[in-house]
Amino acid sequence: MGQVTPTNRRDVLRAGAGLVAGGAMANGCGTTGTATAAPPTSLSASPSSASSSSSAAERLPLQIAHGPRDSANVALTFHGQGDPALATRLLTTAEQHGARLTVLAVGTWLDACPTMARRILDGGHDLGNHTQRHISINAMAEAGARKEITDCADRLQRLTGSIGRWFRPSRAATASPLVARLAVAAGYPHVLSYDVDSLDYTRPGASAVTRKVLAEVRGGSVVSMHFGYQDTADALPDVLQELHRRGLRAVTTTELLSR
Secondary structure, eight states: OOOBOOOOHHHHTOOOOOOOOOOOOOSSOSOOOOOOOOOOSSOOOOOOOSSOHHHHHHTOBSEESBOOTTOSEEEEEEEEOSOHHHHHHHHHHHHHTTOOOEEEEOHHHHHHOTHHHHHHHHTTOEEEEOOSSOOOGGGSOHHHHHHHHHHHHHHHHHHHSSOOSOBOOTTSSSOOHHHHHHHHHHTOSOEEOOSEEOOGGGOOOHHHHHHHHHHHOOTTBEEEEETTOHHHHHHHHHHHHHHHHTTOEEOOHHHHTOO
């Protein structure tokens, strides 16, 4: 699954919708996040040299665990479901620190909280696809797995004018060969994995989330976190402050990988 597949830069950087004013937040919609498998360490984006951003994009593997290690940037990625008030708090905290996030949204969450899609884009964050129902997609037959991807893509398209920039499989750090093929067919040239798992979904407490992330993050890292957990919302300010102290900047995945 580490096969490199050259792609056109316009596919890699599929445009999100323009910045549009979002409506009032829905209340009480969504459910909390769920656990994901630990990521393998062998899948990574190829570091770029002094070449153009387009050349760097063409060297991205099908499944991406991190960006260039010589970068001062990292990507904080969030599984998008759960209490919209906590999600809004996380987005606002990031923006107050000059950070931008990547949100992989669950389709049923978008159905329940449709204004969150535009809120995410309004803040300058990346928005992507985390399947329609957040079930174990790698264990599904082809027709069902395809529907999980395309149903969520349809919601994103309807709400924002784009299917989103990135796809991450549900209940797994990496996609099976079948799911990866279906994602590409749906318009996602790459599967976004991660190299740092915050384990916030285990509810270990904010300090434990902070320690876990900061013990493992380094230049180019892609960090997996979740909306819907109080621990995560409480940990984010300290994570961002320490990243800044270390000279690391939290950017969108698109920015991380566009070198």
